[in-house]
Amino acid sequence: MLFTSLVQPALWLALYGISMSSNFKVIIPPGPSIPGIPTIDYLTFMAAGVIALTILFTCLYSGITLQFDKEFGLMKEMLASPLPRSHILIGLSLSGLTKSIIQTLIIIGFGYILGVRFFQDFAFYNIFISVLGMFLFILLFAMGLLFLSSTVALKLKTHEGLQGVITLLSLPLFFASNALYPLTSLPLAIRIMSYINPVSYFILGLRYFTLGSDFYSFGDYYSYSSQEIVFALLFLLGFASITYLFALRTIKRVKIT
Numbered sequence: 001m002l003f004t005s006l007v008q009p010a011l012w013l014a015l016y017g018i019s020m021s022s023n024f025k026v027i028i029p030p031g032p033s034i035p036g037i038p039t040i041d042y043l044t045f046m047a048a049g050v051i052a053l054t055i056l057f058t059c060l061y062s063g064i065t066l067q068f069d070k071e072f073g074l075m076k077e078m079l080a081s082p083l084p085r086s087h088i089l090i091g092l093s094l095s096g097l098t099k100s101i102i103q104t105l106i107i108i109g110f111g112y113i114l115g116v117r118f119f120q121d122f123a124f125y126n127i128f129i130s131v132l133g134m135f136l137f138i139l140l141f142a143m144g145l146l147f148l149s150s151t152v153a154l155k156l157k158t159h160e161g162l163q164g165v166i167t168l169l170s171l172p173l174f175f176a177s178n179a180l181y182p183l184t185s186l187p188l189a190i191r192i193m194s195y196i197n198p199v200s201y202f203i204l205g206l207r208y209f210t211l212g213s214d215f216y217s218f219g220d221y222y223s224y225s226s227q228e229i230v231f232a233l234l235f236l237l238g239f240a241s242i243t244y245l246f247a248l249r250t251i252k253r254v255k256i257t
Helices: 004-027 044-061 063-072 072-082 084-114 124-155 159-175 188-194 198-211 226-255
Strands: 214-217 218-223
Touching: 004 044, 004 084, 004 218, 044 063, 044 072, 044 159, 063 124, 063 159, 072 159, 072 214, 084 124, 124 159, 124 226, 159 198, 159 218, 198 226
Parallel strands: none
Antiparallel strands: 214 218
């Protein structure tokens, strides 16, 4: 499960990323360079989106494990134990978080082989701070998705139904975001959806910490302020908190017969 779930993101990075990076070099002519501002190619730009895709699928599909625990009776034993149900929920989520962090590191390493250049021209101290910030965003984003997946898994009776709901959630979350393209290039309706999409705020923080607050790509200049990053962090914190409350309420009311 840990490595097989990496196949799709790796293919996105290797096939879509490289081919589209070549196309953009032809379609979008290079604009005027800005002194002191790095120029980011499309492969590096979309790598943050691939990391988001990896975490999105890993965390949402983690609810299937909970579904199997219900089906084969393991959940009944856990709920009958003296362990608080909140601890059960957090323990299951920490397992998914560990997988997400390992997969993120693997995708970053694979991306470097293909030509992704994170932390370009960063000093060692800046890289250290950026890695800490990146993992903070991963923590909040993954936990929010894991709690959401747990809530859905506890409410549904079959894993087939869970897979349908996950597919219904994952595709809009991914494509109605800034994962593949800048938000300014999206149609108005999708752009409005992206403003309430946790994936957009996760990628915003990830690009800030891996590419810097200022960079040049797509023929445009991109600049992220500290206020935007704080707002993105608070949004993900709110997302994780709300989904945790829903998951806690659900696991406290669930009854396994």
